[in-house]
Amino acid sequence: MSEHEATKRIWKRLPGTKGIRFFEHAIRKHNRRPDRYFSVRWTRNGRDVEEGIGWSSEGWQTDTIIDARHTLQKNYKRGLTPSTFAELREEQEKQRRAREAADAAENVQAMTFREFFERYYVPWKRDRRKRRTWLDDLKRANHRIFPFMGDLPLDAITSELLEEYMDELYADGLADGTVLHHIAIVRSVFNRAANTTVHGVKVFPGVSPVDGIELPRSDNPRTRYLTRDEADLLLQSCREREADAPRESIAASWRDLHDAIVLSLNTGLRLGEIQRLEWADLNFFGQTLTVRQMRDRKPGGTVPLNKVVTDMLKGRLAVRDKSTPLVFVPKGAGRYRKISHMFRDLVLELGLNADVTDSSQKLVFHSLRHSFASWLALAGVDIYRIKTLMRHKTITMTMRYAHLIPDASRGAVELLCAPPAASPKVLYLHHAKTADGPVY
Template sequence: MSKWKTTKYPGVRYREHESRKHGVKKDRYFSVRYQRNGKQREEGLGWASAAGWTEKKVIDALAEIRENIRRGQGPQSFKEAREGIRQDRIKDAAQEEEDRLNSITFGQFFRDSYLPDAKQNKKERSWQTEKNFFRMWISPTIGKKRLSEVSVADLERIRNKMLYADLSPRTVQYCLATIRQIYNRAKTLRIFTGENPATLIKTPKIDNKRQRFLTREEADRLLGHLKYRSLQTHDMALLSLHCGLRAGEIFSLTWDCIDFENDQIFLRDTKNGKNRYAYMTGPAREMLMNRRGKKASGYVFKSRNGKKITEMSGTYKRAVEAVGLNDNITDYRQKVVFHTLRHTFASWHVQDGIPLFTVAKLMGHSSTAMTERYSHLAPNDMKNAVKRFDDNLEKESKVIDFQDHILRRKGGEK
């Protein structure tokens, strides 16, 4: 290592690199000495080639440190100065990143982040619906606004336009829920840190639950017509009606989930994220046995190209229309759809006196609150409960008369 050399400036010295040059001179490593709190300190500043130091720059920097020590302000060592510069750079970078995030528009985030994620984690029908909401209703109003600029008033305009276009309250709720999910996603990614404006808007309130269920005669007519039109659609309808399966559960059903020995159907990853068992009726078991054949594998119900079915065939709707189940019905909640079969499954069980708790388990409901909608179909349960209570009151009518009881407590006789 080369020897230290002094300069004409007090407190500044350097040593030269043995071979490396910086410009026409040998590269120099600078060091400074100064006094702080009565103690002599020395700090190496680095090579001229790496840090850009010159004697003039070193002297000026040392003079600034000495002045800061004298005044008791600012960085009082080169280490503190470097840390200050580092912190300033961190702040500047953080500010630049914040400015970049704040400049992202609702439309940019939807296209670049939310939609790709939805395609990976949602069913195609769901993300396509959200994409259409964005294109038709969301983008024209807030697509070019920054995420931080969107207000409750903006979302109210979207809501009011949809209602004015005679869209159902449920559709409006779905669209506003999509906006809420988009903001939640932005918050998860730390792209947006404010309050979600979609949580502050009032959504249209409506009882969207379907109350319609089929009578046994209507179910027989529908199944008979379906069997004539399409055996596969008939079999899917029968499975929903007799076992309470959702359409998506039927589409996802594979032969390894069918347990003929115990008359059970294992349903994986259902709507609420949980697995459950469904139980076969005699007709459902017979239907599945007929479909199984000798080499059953893969999906129980397949599309024409042998792949998984993604939506119910229009054959079902045409069969419903053919047997007149939706004649003269204008309220969409009363119209017969494929889900009506599952609703009928639950309704028939309640009418037959099966407890709501048991029906909830059969349906795969996460709580009995979802099954309470069927409670009106079992009015006799409540009447019988009051009747039993009344009978018990009559049995207890032989208790001691209140006045007689008081007299006895006083030791007297009536």
Template sequence: MKYTWKSTKYKGVRFREHPARKHGIKKDRYFVIRFQADGERTEESLGWASEGWTAEKAFFELTQLKNNFKLGNGPTRMSEKREQADELKKKKRAVKEKEAHDAITFSTFFEKHYYLIAEANKKPESYRKENEHFKNWLKPVTGEMALKTIYPLHLEKVKKNMIDAKKSPRTIEYVFATFRQTWNMARRDNYVDRESPTKMVKKPKFDNKRIRFLTHHEADKLLIELKDKSEQVHNMALLSLHCGLRASEIFRLKWGHVDRDSGILHIMDAKGNKNRTAIMTKIISTMFEGLKKGPSDELVFPDKNGNKIRKISNTFLRAVDDLMLNPKNIDRRHKVIFHTLRHTFASWLVQQGESLYVVQRLLGHGSISQTERYSHLADKNLENAVRNFEKSLEEEKEKKDAPEIQNQKKVS
């Protein structure tokens, strides 16, 4: 399209009018500037009046470009000026993003980054507990603080709050683990550049290992009491006692995991995301035979709505209380809880002489060190082993001495 260019009162500045569009009461104008540079006529397009350009502004740009050319300093073309302006914008944007990056708070990072990834990669019970740790203990102290401003002193305050609330050392350890995992992710993503402040906070020392396990008589009484109160809770308790299953493993158990023919239970996605098998006793096999088998993807022990159970029913604790298995003010390590059944399973195995390696495999422990808590129960087995060794030495000596005694008799 051929345009008609019109001059302005400013030398080197001209414009053309848009055939239809108006800016105010006048037609919209498109401004350009022209000047000589190194003997060549240069023309630069600027823009429309509707975009903020005027003849005065165009002349100012023209004057700047001409001065830059004479002095050999600064942009001599609008394209260069635009590139410099874009680069400056990028730098300002980068500075602003870095400031926002450096100012990100613990709450923002946990909620917008860590928790979303935890939901996608962890079990519901795991990320639910981590969220509780955050809301109850970490957020009140560190929530509104920028990650880079959090130091061991602030974690000491978290610890003090928990101690004042009479939280166990184990719970404090779990809360610190949630903070540490969040921090390590922030460090991976370059929000912080130092190790977790939890490393420099002394954790309360406490032997949290449960000691109590049931005698056979106590276990029988508990199962009878549970059967009177709830068939389902009784069956779950029986399964834990005879196969060493965790409560969470029982909650996730589906009919497709129960192999009656082989007498095996397939424990899928157990603690540590590892699969294992559990061996059914005859009592457990009989229990499953008495239950109505559902489709392979159906839970064996669903809640009343058919969904996965989230925690053991209070029926279990009521049965324990009715049997007075937990006296008043009992040490928590001696307290009978549902997990005591799994602990009892392992303890009985060790007492009857099974190796810790076998017990480790049956419990699904990732490390033998976890199973070594039961080693004291094997002391009697160790003594028996030495006595058997001693006996074998005596028998060997008797065999060796027998021919000599016979020879002596012949000589005499």
């Protein structure tokens, strides 16, 4: 049977309706019945016209047709659109394309650094550069870049995270030139992402985070740490903004920032470690948390928790989102960025970086980790214990805090200002028999 014969139009009126009719396909079935094509007869601009609707296999059924016709008739009388099934199909198609575009945009903008690097950056560079160049980039990315930021969405990688990344490279003993090589790769990836369009959506429409950093010199590491008053001001400001927030989502963001500050100040955790922290990493009985040892990442280990942190984490546990293992739950791709950006904006608002011209001495989220170590040093904790708590690979990185540890040197030189003590009496052994008491 030919297609023409299969679709021979024997029109029938749709029972229970007025002006709606159909014919059946001789071969094609839908829900075990012949597929039906529907049409409607109505008056438009003073003329009786018939308009095709569509097949039942396309979703058209008696109730949907009646409802749609009723809506279209009302629109026609009011001079609104859509007022015909053709206009309705056109509108539905626009909505479908808009949904697909929105889904594509969401998927594209959630693309991780690793995914973009492997799917788009490497093929692009391989086609334009020498083999050795892109192979070197791939080697450096696998060894040091991916472990730090590979699984983060591109728009979650901030200037602050890159500064933390550079601190870790220097802590591993890398020279300035090597650090520059790694940052150059990151810069190139973001530049490429800004010029790459996938499904009509630009992969990275923002400003490259590399543009917001200055490479620190190896002899000028970041040493700024908070005073106790500055820390109290930050935490109190977070609590006030949480209380005054107009919506729960905003209040939750300030609560996250407050708790992240508390956690870093009392444990020395890095921002990335806080972001990756899971409830399974916590041991409330032993009052410790575990930073997991991951390939090519900074050293993991067990971190002791004081009462302040324990109470804070128990409070979060009571209201945790059980659908995720994360302690700090990201709400979409931008959530990671929000903590660091909120901290930056709060510091700016409070004037904690006022009159600071050296970018390496500006207060950033990573300064909380420096504050943890500095406070330990000021409290007299020995340098090797600080190294353990900071999980440094070598003592070299920890020695930046050594000058803060109180020592006996000042007391020793102050002895020179004291009056000379009386010369002690010398007792010779042959006089021992006249001395008071025994001689040892």
